[in-house]
Amino acid sequence: MSSSTTDQALVDVKMPQMGTSMTEGTVIAWLKGVGDEVAVDESICEISTDKIDTECPSPVAGTLVEILAEVEETVEVGTVLARISLAGGAPAPAAPAAPADAAAQPAAPAAAAANEHDGLAARPDDLRRYSPLVRRIAADHGVDLTQVPGTGRGDRVTKKDLLAWLEQGAGERAEPPLHSDSPYRPDPEPAANGGAPGVAPAQAAIAPPTDLDQLGGISEPLSRIRRSIGGAMLRSQQTTATCHTMVECDFSGVERGRRELGVTALPLVARAVIDVIRRFPDLNATLDGDTVTRFGERVHLGIAVSLGEDGLIVPVIHDAQELSAEGIAARIKDLARRARSKQLAPDDVAGASFTITSPGAFGATIATPVINAPQVGILDMEAIIKRPVVVTDDDGQDSIAIRPMCNFVLGWDHRAMDGVYAAQFLSALRNAVE
Numbered sequence: 001m002s003s004s005t006t007d008q009a010l011v012d013v014k015m016p017q018m019g020t021s022m023t024e025g026t027v028i029a030w031l032k033g034v035g036d037e038v039a040v041d042e043s044i045c046e047i048s049t050d051k052i053d054t055e056c057p058s059p060v061a062g063t064l065v066e067i068l069a070e071v072e073e074t075v076e077v078g079t080v081l082a083r084i085s086l087a088g089g090a091p092a093p094a095a096p097a098a099p100a101d102a103a104a105q106p107a108a109p110a111a112a113a114a115n116e117h118d119g120l121a122a123r124p125d126d127l128r129r130y131s132p133l134v135r136r137i138a139a140d141h142g143v144d145l146t147q148v149p150g151t152g153r154g155d156r157v158t159k160k161d162l163l164a165w166l167e168q169g170a171g172e173r174a175e176p177p178l179h180s181d182s183p184y185r186p187d188p189e190p191a192a193n194g195g196a197p198g199v200a201p202a203q204a205a206i207a208p209p210t211d212l213d214q215l216g217g218i219s220e221p222l223s224r225i226r227r228s229i230g231g232a233m234l235r236s237q238q239t240t241a242t243c244h245t246m247v248e249c250d251f252s253g254v255e256r257g258r259r260e261l262g263v264t265a266l267p268l269v270a271r272a273v274i275d276v277i278r279r280f281p282d283l284n285a286t287l288d289g290d291t292v293t294r295f296g297e298r299v300h301l302g303i304a305v306s307l308g309e310d311g312l313i314v315p316v317i318h319d320a321q322e323l324s325a326e327g328i329a330a331r332i333k334d335l336a337r338r339a340r341s342k343q344l345a346p347d348d349v350a351g352a353s354f355t356i357t358s359p360g361a362f363g364a365t366i367a368t369p370v371i372n373a374p375q376v377g378i379l380d381m382e383a384i385i386k387r388p389v390v391v392t393d394d395d396g397q398d399s400i401a402i403r404p405m406c407n408f409v410l411g412w413d414h415r416a417m418d419g420v421y422a423a424q425f426l427s428a429l430r431n432a433v434e
Helices: 110-114 132-141 159-167 201-206 224-239 252-261 265-277 325-340 419-433
Strands: 003-005 010-014 024-030 043-048 053-057 062-067 074-076 080-086 242-250 285-288 291-294 301-303 354-357 377-381 385-392 398-413
Touching: 043 080, 132 159, 242 419, 252 265, 252 325, 252 398, 265 301, 265 325, 265 354, 265 377, 265 419, 398 419
Parallel strands: 301 354, 354 377
Antiparallel strands: 003 010, 010 080, 024 043, 024 074, 043 053, 062 080, 242 398, 285 291, 377 398, 385 398
């Protein structure tokens, strides 16, 4: 994280540039609050770019004395996010003294005023930070967030904490605010005849509930990463002429190879893809509008990595043709570790010329993957399953044998190639793998 000293005691903490393609970032959570002590390289906030989420470390040891960027605020690279008082330097600025007649003035915290009309619960004064989603749920249910135990960093209340609190009944909403767009409103007083006001009892008995919460649903916005993934996939579906072609492959050789090398099947398949795709340059390519870019002998291989509940990400092995299967395995392991610990840089997820996804690791047997545009192809590797197949020996005699079989599904852009080309690639890949 970038920093600069503004005087003898304070250090500016700036939005870092974590790769040549990054121009701006969004603060998605503060892990430290004003007044907290921080150590060198200790994470103080989480930021998001258009490609990845990552944690930002403190460049110095000291006290966080000022936060200048709110959660969900997007700022340019180099913008000051916070200020830290150096350890042993000037103390954190004291809060302004209350006026003499403060007792006569109403208590109106600035945070509450700032959120008066945004449908969010006010930020409590306990130095914990709350995401807009958490504050919105709290506002809808009339929950005092200071009463909710948090399991996040610094006892921060997460969405999971709040929903668990509500499910336990401890957070029953009392008097939820009547925002004009709030789905939670007090039920009207019943009419004297026992029915709904102005409605006959028979009609009131069959009237369906109108609020989703009465049906047991909990409405909330999509998470930032789900919005990002959804937007990218929707744009791909809207701009690419996506088709799918499938072959099944005998993985007997792969199974022997991975046992000998001590790796999973994925790096062996990736190495075969690299060897084959260089003979099919229309697949090792990107298509932007009417401009196609082919990468020839260089293969920049994207590998889809699951982040669990946080979605997925596709880090890139640049110039993967230079690596052996063991080298690819080591690179995949490193990228996956850094992806799950939010240590990837934007350049780590940029510039892929072809992608492999492997939902088979979770038991899937067939899928229709969405192309990661502007690429023109994506290979889906499914589960390896032993099943009976017909095999032919060298004399042309057929027999039934048990083989580890796997489905390859190729998603391809019909603008860049035709079905014959896609089928030829898959046949060549199957031959290489078998």
